[in-house]
Amino acid sequence: MKTVLFLLFLTIVQSASAQTGEEDLYKQYKKAEKELNVVYTTLKNKLTPKDKSALISAQKAWILYRDANCKFLSKEDSDGGVIANKIKLDCLEQTTRQRIKELKDLVKNF
Numbered sequence: 001m002k003t004v005l006f007l008l009f010l011t012i013v014q015s016a017s018a019q020t021g022e023e024d025l026y027k028q029y030k031k032a033e034k035e036l037n038v039v040y041t042t043l044k045n046k047l048t049p050k051d052k053s054a055l056i057s058a059q060k061a062w063i064l065y066r067d068a069n070c071k072f073l074s075k076e077d078s079d080g081g082v083i084a085n086k087i088k089l090d091c092l093e094q095t096t097r098q099r100i101k102e103l104k105d106l107v108k109n110f
Contacts, residue, residue, distance in 0.1 A: 025089035032096040039103045046110045066095045 040059060044052055070091035071077070074084045 022086055022089065025086055025093065029089050029093040029096065032093050032100065036096050036100050036103070039100050039107065043103050043107045043110065046107065051110075062099060066092065066099070070095060 044055055047055060070088050073091050074080050074088035076084045076088055080087065
């Protein structure tokens, strides 16, 4: 009986730990999203109307690419299993951070 209770306890602890890890990844991704929006807006405000339109189109295409690529890499629709969401969130954050760097470099050049 003690063994069963101990195993049940371990399962609950592991489940809670996994959820906390996923929540942390989500928070990091959302933080990156906020930073991206600030840098994007800063760049957009520096551009001519023609360049602004091109940036908006590029950003929309980039978002579609990021989301589709991270979904693919996490194998969300196939055999990604329980870790698929963590992989996807990590990919979203890392890809967003790369885009922030790109946009910051563009802010310096305009």
